[in-house]
Amino acid sequence: MEFLVASAIGILTAAGLYLVMRLRTFPIILGVSLLTYAVNVFFFSAGHLTIGSPPVLREGVEIYADPLPQALVLTAIVIAFGMTAVIVMLGLGAYLGSDDDHVNDPVETDAGEGSK
Amino acid sequence: MSLFLIVALPFLGALLPGLMNQAGRQACGSVTFMVTLTALVGLLTNLPAVLQGDVVLAQASWIPTLGLNFTLMLDALGFFFACLILGIGLLIITYARYYLAREDNMGEFFTYLLLFQGAMVGIVLSDNILLLLIFWELTSLSSFLLIGYWKHLPEGRQGARMALAVTGMGGLAMIGGMLILGQIAGSYQLSVILENRELIQDSPLYLPALILILLGCFTKSAQFPFHFWLPHAMAAPTPVSAYLHSATMVKAGIFLMARMWPVLSGTPEWFVIVTTAGLITMVLGAVIALFKHDLKALLAFSTVSHLGLITMLLGTGTAFGALAAVFHILNHATFKAALFMSAGIIDHETKTRDIRRLGGLRHLMPITFVIATVAALSMAGIPFLNGFLSKEMMLEEAYETVLFGSPWLVPVLVVFGSAFSAAYSFRLIGHTFLGKVRDDYPAKPHDPGPGLWLPPAILVVPVVVIGIAPFLAEPFVKLVTAAVLGDAAMVPTAYFKIWHGLVPALYMSIIAVIGGLILLAMFNPALRAWDAAPRPEAKVIFEALVEAVVAASQRIIHGLHDGAFTRYGAIMAVTVILAGYYAFATGTLGAPTREMQPITPIVAAGWLMTVAATLGLVILHRLRLQALIILGIIGLMVSIGFVFFSAPDLAMTQFTVEVVTIILLLLALNFLPKKTPVESSLPIRGRDAVIAVAGGVGAMAMSYHYLLRDPVAASISDFHLANSYEGGGGTNVVNVILVDFRGYDTYGEIIVLGIAALLIYALTETLLGGPVRARLLNRKPDQPRAGDMHPTMMVVLTRVIMPLVMLIGFYIFLRGHNEPGGGFISGLVVSIGVVMQYMASGFSWTTARVRYPYHGVIGAGVLIAGLTGIGSWFVAKPFLTTDFTYVRIPPFNEFELATAVLFDLGVFLAVVGAVMLSLESFSRLARRLDAPATSHPMDIDPSRDESSQAASKEGV
Structure with missing residues (x-):
């Protein structure tokens, strides 16, 4: 099971990285979102994988999942929303102002390489 | 008065001139004067202890773990310099009060001046070399502000930048040198370092430390090949030139060489580097000074030359050399500051500093004439003035010095330099004051009010008094020399007197003075030859160097940072991957401590869906609406994963955030194109895919290894679980x-x-x-x-x-x-x-x-x-x-x-x-x-x- 979670993190990271290196704003936003998932899950997995024992205290229960990464990731998820909203707004503002959603400056015609 | 207070006073006082600016120029000048006077009086209260040979200490811990303590120490050497700084400071403040024009912001000027003063006093009183470095850098910064005080003048700004670049660079080198020195000695306290001469000189790191520290000293004291910044710093107002560039700041490098003398000097390396640099600086400065037409430039190069002289004396490593050096520091500070102030008076009254446009001023400005002539004759080394005495000692020392195996090299060069030194001193008098009265001065010259001529006049008094009665200065100079020498050598018994008999130094002195007169007599042909001779212009070289550095940096920056976001992304990803790989390859990996949990069909199904959705997103990302829907699916899968792995709070958060994120992206997509066109070429996509897969594999490897191992140190989670209910009153941890x-x-x-x-x-x-x-x-x-x-x-x-x-x-x-x-x-x-x-x-x-x-x-x-x-x-x-x-x-x-x-x-x-x-x-x-x-x-x-x-x- 650990292998599956690790590979899922890897695949999310790879997909996120690939999309972040695209030329338009929208795929980059998608890529950043994927990277956010990957990082959050990675962070969460720092508390290891526990099934069926949430960190809510119960009488007679001794084993709980690690609450600390959960608390950190919870705020990370909310902050990630704020960050996504800001970069979407920046991308949108740039597009509305220039009618162009390329991220490279100056605009490239061919490749993603920005030689002046 | 406590040493802390003496150092702190100028800094605290720096607030006052700005506040008093509204109250008028007189108030502004007075309050600055009072601050400096208080500090000087405070310093003098420590005089009895210093005269007894005691070392006054004041200590406070600052960052003890770094070895950085706020430790101040006052011995005769520090007292001597602090006296120069504060005493001449008083005269400069008086002078500046009358020198600055109505439109100059006086509060700003005096604020900078007091900051500088505080930093200088800090340098000479520091007992901790790290503290000394801080003050050292502060002098560079405050002198930058002072040189560039006339912000509207491009020369002022350029001069300030050059001074900051050169002295700042030297300061950086010195930080390195001081840290090495501290490492060798095992302490950053000067008092400890000074007692470890053998330990330091035997260390293999002695030479690097010496070179780095000397770089700092040479840049600060304008020694060859860093002498070029000082003349350009003359764009500053004259009080600044007189204060910083003759009496105090440029002496900081010399002070430090004197301070470090007991531990650093006496080795062949010290002797060769310091003596050679000093000798070259002395001769070069004197030659250039003769051919400068700007009064202040002439004085600037003569300062360079005299600093070279002092450096050379310290370089010889003998006790007599140190004695002569200390004596010359005192003498030079008096006559050179007086000369600068006289040059400022001439500039102020005639509106020009160009010697070629002056002449015959002795009748128009008799007071200035007397002051400047006495000071200049002292600089030339004429008997019955203090410059003669220390120059005589210098010649005597030079006569004994054997450099590069030649007993003639140093004496000949020193006499040569002294002849030029005499020549430019005579030129200063002759071409400015003597000769016929002209009728084409830019302004009608006359003597200024006492506010301007009194400060240099006060400085000329010791020039004459010491010149006639050297035994008055002898005890104090010897006390300071003892402080320089420490335990390394005994103070020489040679006593100060005008007539030493027919010794070689006397003949050398006579040759120099006569040579100076001859040089001045044939000045015009010499000037033509000088102008015709090709010579490297230091400013041009410096600017070319700066431009080359800028161009090189820009090439690197533009190669990496060219406005292509995709490239930054790729560079960063590759860097992180390589750093991670390096850490993984060089670190050690413990054995797995956890069992792999079995894969259930539900987990497998969830994994499959997540992976399929992710790959689908990458494939379909050009269709933006569809991509958004798939992104939502991935988010849902992640939330389900959180539920499954015992994180209900996370699942709820992820689920709700997912909803608002998708709504947000839909709102944005409303305005954006609905499709992403194909723009990258196949190789570029291939490159990105390779980087992405490498990053993914790295992330996976890291999580996989992590998941199978327990933390190295005990987690603090148990604390939270144990105290959640009792301490926080809740069961949802x-x-x-x-x-x-x-x-x-x-x-x-x-x-x-x-x-x-x-x-x-x-x-x-x-x-x-x-x-x-x-x-x-x-x-x-x-x-x-x-x-x-x-x-x-x-x-x-x-x-x-x-x-x-x-x-x-x-x-x-x-x-x-x-x-x-x-x-x-x-x-x-x-x-x-x-x-x-x-x-x-x-x-x-x-x-x-x-x-x-x-x-x-x-x-x-x-x-x-x-x-x-x-x-x-x-x-x-x-x-x-x-x-x-x-x-x-x-x-x-x-x-x-x-x-x-x-x-x-x-x-x-x-x-x-x-x-x-x-x-x-x-x-x-x-x-x-x-x-x-x-x-x-x-x-x-x-x-x-x-x-x-x-x-x-x-x-x-």
Whole structure:
């Protein structure tokens, strides 16, 4: 099971990285979102994988999942929303102002390489 | 007076001139004078102790772990320099008060001057070399401000930049040297270092430390090949030149060489480097000075030359050399500062400093003539003036010095330099004051008021007194020399007198003076030869060097940072991957400590769906709407994963955030192109794929290894589990951590969230206030619109479930402390409920019903959370200490009341406000002209609009 979670993190990271290196704003936003998932899950997995024992205290229960990464990731998820909203707004503002959603400056015609 | 106070006084006093600026120039000058006078008197109270040979100490720990202590030490050497700094400072302040023009900002000038003064006093009194370095850098900075004081002059700005670049670079080198020295000696205390001569000189690191420290000294004291900045620094107002560039700052390097003399000198390396540099500087400076037409440039190069002389004397490493050096520091400070001030007077009165336009001033400015002549003759080395005495000692020392195996090299060069030195001194007198009175001065010259001539006159007094009665200065100079020498050598018994008999030094002196006269007599042909000779211009070389460095940096920067975001992304990804690989390859990996858990079919299915969705997203990412839907699927899979792995709070948060994120992206996509065209070439995509896969493999390897191993150190999670109920009063540990254990973090996070929302709001406002607004309003939708803008079904449904959503939100909020839930999640749930109203019933309809602006909601949330935290101060607990109790209101069950609930309320409000403000900002962009804003909830006959306005206002 650990292998599956690790590979899922890897695949999310790879997909996120690939999309972040695209030329338009929208795929980059998608890529950043994927990277956010990957990082959050990675962070969460720092508390290891526990099934069926949430960190809510119960009488007679001794084993709980690690609450600390959960608390950190919870705020990370909310902050990630704020960050996504800001970069979407920046991308949108740039597009509305220039009618162009390329991220490279100056605009490239061919490749993603920005030689002046 | 305490040494701390002496050092602190100029710094504290630096506040006063600025404040007194409004009170007039006299007040401004007076207060600066008083500050310096107080510091000087404070210094003099320590004189008896110093005369007894005691070392006055003052100590305070600052950063003891770094070995950085605020330790001050006053011995005879420090006393001597501090006296020069403060004493000449007093004269300079008086002089500057009358020198500065009405339009100059005097408060600013004196502020800089006092900052500089404090830094200088700090250098000479520091006992800790790290502290000394700090003061050292402060002098570089404050002198930068002083040189560039006349900001409107390009030469001033260039000179200031050059001085800062050169002395700053030297300062950096010196930091390295001092750190090495501290490492060798095992302490950064000067007093300890000075006692470890053998240890330091035997260390293999001695040479690097010596070179680095000397770099600092040579740049500061303008020694060859760093001499070029000093003449350019002459663009400063003359009081600055007189103070910094003759009496104090340029002597800092010499001070440090004297201070370090006991540990650094006496080795062949020291002798060769310091003596050679000093000798070259002395000869070169003297030769150049003769051919300078600007009075201040002449004095600047002569200062360079004299500094070289002192450096050379320290370089010989003999006790007699040190004695001569100390004596010459004193003499040079007096006559050179007087000369600078005289040059300033001439500039002030005749409006020119060009020697070729002057001459015959002896009749017009008799007082200035006398002062400048006495000082210049002393500089030339004429008997019965103090310059003669120290120059004689220097010649005697030079006569004994054997450099590079030649007993003739040093004496010949020194006599050669002295001849030039005499020549430029005579030229200064002859070409400025003697000769016929001219009628083409730029301004009618006359002697200035006493405010300007008194300070140099006071300086000329010791020039004559010491010259005639050297035995007066002898005890003090010997005391200072003893402090320089430390335990390394005995103070020479040679006594100061004018007539030493027919010794070689006398003949050398006579040759130099006669040579000087001959040089001046043949000045014109010599000048022609000088002008014809090609010579490297230091400023040009310096600027070429700076330009080359800038060009090289730009090549590197433009190669990496060329405006292509994709390239930055790739560079960063590769860097992180390589760094991670390096860490992995060089570190050690322990054996796995955990068993791999079995793969159940459910997990396998979930994994499969996540992976399929992710790959699908990459493949379909050009179709933006579809990509967005797939992104939502991935988010849902992640939330399900959180549920499965015992994180219900996370799952709820992820799920609700997913909803608002997708809505947000849909709102944005409304304006963006719906498809991404193919633009990258195949090789580029291949490159990106390789980087991405490498990064993915790295992330996977890291998580996989991590998941199978327990933490190296014990986790603090157990503490939170154990204390959640007893300390925080809640059984949902995650929530207790958020609102209690790590409440401060959460507090910061809701503020960040609020700032992000406000940023979005501000950006929207900017867009709508600019040219984009018209384009947005006249935008034609690129896709056919739905026929019914507000579908009846949806309107009805959203309104029916609104109270239900609120109830759920309330429930989730209240139970949050003990069961999964809490302020974050309920805030998101309630936001979704409100957003649904916007979507179903339209922007205008909903906005009309919003009672409080969302900014206010964010503010209220942060405020409530903050006040809850402050509340604990009233019961004398630290910020954000929670308290709780259990209450029972019949007929309900007993329930818990914790201050953490109030804090969570703040979190709730901040989240609602932030989410709503972001989404509302986006939707405001969407309003168009062709679809007029209507406050009707449903698509009804527009003709009803006017007639039923009143009815609809009362609420449908």
